[in-house]
Each structure stands twice: as structure tokens, then as C-alpha cells.
Amino acid sequence: MEDVVIAGAGPTGLWLAGELRLGGASVTVLEARPDRDPNSKALTIHPRTIEIFACRGVAEPFLAEGIRIPNGHFGGLPDRMDFSALDTPYPFTLALLQARTEQLLEARARRMGATIRRGCRVAGRTHNGVELAEGEVVTARYVVGCDGTRSTVRAAAGIEFPGTDATTWGWLGDVRLDEPPEHGFANVATAEGGLMIVPLPGGIHRLVGGDPATNRPGWPGELTLDELRATVGRIAGTDFGMRDPVWLSRFGNATRQAVAYRAGPVLLAGDAAHMHFPTGGVGMNVGIQDAHNLGWKLAAVVTGRADEALLDTYHEERHPVGAELLEHTRAQTALMTTYSPEGQALRAVLSRLIATAPDMSRHLAERLSGLSVAYATGKRVRNLPLPEGTTLFEQLRTGEHVKTEAGLVRPDGHLAAPPAA
Structure with a gap:
């Protein structure tokens, strides 16, 4: 067992x-x-x-x-x-x-x-x-x-x-771009929709966004390259020469x-x-x-x-x-x-x-x-220098509690108890 x-x-x-x-x-x-x-x-x-x-x-x-x-x-x-x-x-x-x-x-x-x-x-x-x-x-x-x-x-x-169930849908396309944006990145938002572009390894770009046509509860159907090309063109004024999709997908806001x-x-x-x-x-x-x-x-x-x-x-x-x-x-x-x-x-x-x-x-x-997360015992502790010449992060590699000037630190990097008043 x-x-x-x-x-x-x-x-x-x-x-x-x-x-x-x-x-x-x-x-x-x-x-x-x-x-x-x-x-x-x-x-x-x-x-x-x-x-x-x-x-x-x-x-x-x-x-x-x-x-x-x-x-x-x-x-x-x-x-x-x-x-x-x-x-x-x-x-x-x-x-x-x-x-x-x-x-x-x-x-x-x-x-x-x-x-x-x-x-x-x-x-x-x-x-x-x-x-x-x-x-x-x-x-x-x-x-x-x-x-x-x-x-x-x-x-x-x-x-x-x-x-709650989905009331709007985003779309994602990993594609090749013959005319990518400068530096490979883009963030466009207009009344026609929102679009972000991020370069990926292997000459692929990810295009992810949403638009009014899919801002509704019903499943819009499987995403096609033609639909993605037309939608991106409306938002950005160009489709960036997209071709050869590796992955096309939709996702909803069900929470x-x-x-x-x-x-x-x-x-x-x-x-x-x-x-x-x-x-x-x-x-x-x-x-x-x-x-x-x-x-x-x-x-x-x-x-x-x-x-x-x-x-x-x-x-x-x-x-x-x-x-x-x-x-x-x-x-x-x-x-x-x-x-x-x-x-x-x-x-x-x-x-x-x-x-x-x-x-x-x-x-x-x-x-x-994720840096603001705090529990009842205490907040996350930054990478403190320790007297023996190491740092907190180095000492936490054992997965054990570590004593510091800020107090006892748990294996997950948070204080084990709130500091004394």
C-alpha cells in the first residue's frame, strides 16, 4: 500500500x-x-x-x-x-x-x-x-x-x-505568422474585441482573445482557422499572415x-x-x-x-x-x-x-x-540572508522548518507563527 x-x-x-x-x-x-x-x-x-x-x-x-x-x-x-x-x-x-x-x-x-x-x-x-x-x-x-x-x-x-456556467468564450490559436508584430508581442483591445499575441518556440505564435460574437452563453462551436483569421482581422486590422495552425481551441468562463x-x-x-x-x-x-x-x-x-x-x-x-x-x-x-x-x-x-x-x-x-498570500500563521518570507552565509531559499531545499531572524519558517516558505507583537 x-x-x-x-x-x-x-x-x-x-x-x-x-x-x-x-x-x-x-x-x-x-x-x-x-x-x-x-x-x-x-x-x-x-x-x-x-x-x-x-x-x-x-x-x-x-x-x-x-x-x-x-x-x-x-x-x-x-x-x-x-x-x-x-x-x-x-x-x-x-x-x-x-x-x-x-x-x-x-x-x-x-x-x-x-x-x-x-x-x-x-x-x-x-x-x-x-x-x-x-x-x-x-x-x-x-x-x-x-x-x-x-x-x-x-x-x-x-x-x-x-x-456558475459559461457566459462568454475566449479563443486560442497556435499558428505561424508571416507578418508577426514587432518583437513578436502584441496587446490590442477595441470595440471589436481583445487580442494578445505571444511568441512560442519553433516559430509559432499564440493568439488568444475574445470578441462580441462569442460574448454569450451558448457554445459557439469548434474554432476554425477562417473564423480566427476574420476575427483577428477585425480587431487588429490585419491577420498577421496566419497559417498552419498547430492548435485551435475555445474556453469559457465557467467558475x-x-x-x-x-x-x-x-x-x-x-x-x-x-x-x-x-x-x-x-x-x-x-x-x-x-x-x-x-x-x-x-x-x-x-x-x-x-x-x-x-x-x-x-x-x-x-x-x-x-x-x-x-x-x-x-x-x-x-x-x-x-x-x-x-x-x-x-x-x-x-x-x-x-x-x-x-x-x-x-x-x-x-x-x-502570488506574493501577497498570507495565512493565519504568517505571511510568505522573502529570501533572507542567514548568518551561516546561505539564504532562506537555499536552506528550505531540505523541506524542513528553518529558523530565521523573522521567526520559524515552514517548509512552504511561510512563517510558522505570527511575529510577537
Whole structure:
């Protein structure tokens, strides 16, 4: 019997597997897909996630390969938040394909001794583990659902997933451009719709946006290259010479959150716990941060170093973070999908505030980047220099608590208790 079985080998499940092994727990990851999905939904790695990687000594490949972007957008507004004001060694986001992120995280989990099985679809729960579609039972003391918005684990545990259905749809196209924008990037917003363009490896560009025609509840149908070309042309005045699509997709703004992140021996993380419109590129990051919070706690419980009550703090700490995530993505969705003259005026006013009110810009950037997250025990601790000549992030690589002048720091980089008054 394993200590933990994880359903889902996306970034959340893979980071959790590594964290559990760091804490001494045995773990098997079950992934329904026989091969990694080549189409990368996520591209953005935010500053707090880079810090998390640095706290485990695995940030370098991400820093070496990712494209550094020194600012971020809120709701697609033209004036961008300046990340240089953030108190972090990594005042930027990294643009890196999710497929590559998963490859790096899987390599780490395997190095640390995690078992990863592909082509194994979890069909349901048993009293001591999970049952696969083929009938095999994989036994474990705990089961963690990292299996996405349609989570089988969540449904089998009877955890409700309330929220709202889609009322608007975005579109995405990974294509080749014969006439790309200058520097490869573009951010265009007009009454005809909104559009962002980002260069990807291999001469591909990602075009992502929305427009009034799909600003409605009903499913608009599968996206075609002709539709994408016409829509982009209306918004930007050119289709940038797009051709040879690699991936065309739509996504909606259905927004939901699990009422509980734990039900006995079953826990949820990532998209299994929260779903939302992908504004700001935060989804994968919050999932990894869920796993970072849960990993050391679950490992401590299964190895007998902590009482099971520690697991209750996972829901207590991360559920409010998920609720705030949904609030912010809904607010950004409203800004991104308002095409009326009044909506355009609102966008203009808020955009100017971001450009001219540094406190507002920094506040939004801290929330978007994940650096503002704080729990009842205390806030995230920056990379403090330590007396022995190392830094906090270096000392956290063991996955143990670290004593600092700011107080005792938990394995996830947050204070273990609020500073004394």
C-alpha cells in the first residue's frame, strides 16, 4: 500500500509528488493520458512559483529556458503592472510551454523516487484507494485529486463543486505568422474585441482573445482557422499572415470552487478544487502553490511526524486563496469582455490608474504574482540572508522548518507563527 495516490500528472500532481517524496512519503501518480499533451494550456510562471522552485533548488532550468517578461496585465488593460516594484529575486514572469514545465517537474519527481504511471484512468474510489478503468485497485492511505475540473476523485468523494456556467468564450490559436508584430508581442483591445499575441518556440505564435460574437452563453462551436483569421482581422486590422495552425481551441468562463478541499482521506488541489477563466495566466501557478502547501503537511502526517489535524489547515489556508482567485478572474473577465462605449471608458480609466497610481499597480501585481498570500500563521518570507552565509531559499531545499531572524519558517516558505507583537 502506498502512502499517497495522486490522480493526475499535470503540474500540480507532479509538484505534489516531489514534495511528498521530499518529506519521506511513498507516492504513485496515475495519469489517464498515455502521453503528455503537446498542446500547452499554460504558458506563464509567476514570481511566487519561481520562488517555490528556487526553495527546492530546481529553478535554474526554468530561468534558463523561459522568456522573462518584466510586467503583467490586469484584465488585458493596455497599461501594464511593473513587476520591478515587487520584493522578490524574480521580478518577472516566465513564458514557458506547460509541456516543458511538466517535463521538468516529472523528471524531478522521478529522481526523488515517485512512481508515475501513464494510461491509467481513475474510475472511482475504494475504501482504501482508487479503482482504475481496467478494474485494478491501487491501494493508498490518502488519495489526492489533481485530475482537473472534471475530477473523478472529487465526484467520487461527494465533494460539491458549485459555481456558475459559461457566459462568454475566449479563443486560442497556435499558428505561424508571416507578418508577426514587432518583437513578436502584441496587446490590442477595441470595440471589436481583445487580442494578445505571444511568441512560442519553433516559430509559432499564440493568439488568444475574445470578441462580441462569442460574448454569450451558448457554445459557439469548434474554432476554425477562417473564423480566427476574420476575427483577428477585425480587431487588429490585419491577420498577421496566419497559417498552419498547430492548435485551435475555445474556453469559457465557467467558475466553480470545491466546497471542501478535504473529505477524510481524500484531498483536492489545482483545477480539481477551482476552475475559472484563464485571465492573467494564474491557474497553473495556484495549483502548484496548492501542492506546495499540502505536500509537506501530508508527508508529515503519513510519516508520523504530525497529527492528522494538520491536514485540516490545508483547506483553511488554501480555500480562501481559491476564493480570491475566482473573484479576481471574474473581475478581469468583466473588463476583458466589455465592448460597449461605457465598457471601453471603464477600461481606459482603470488603465490610467495602473499607470499613474504606483500603490494600486503594486497591490494588483502582488496579488497576481502570488506574493501577497498570507495565512493565519504568517505571511510568505522573502529570501533572507542567514548568518551561516546561505539564504532562506537555499536552506528550505531540505523541506524542513528553518529558523530565521523573522521567526520559524515552514517548509512552504511561510512563517510558522505570527511575529510577537
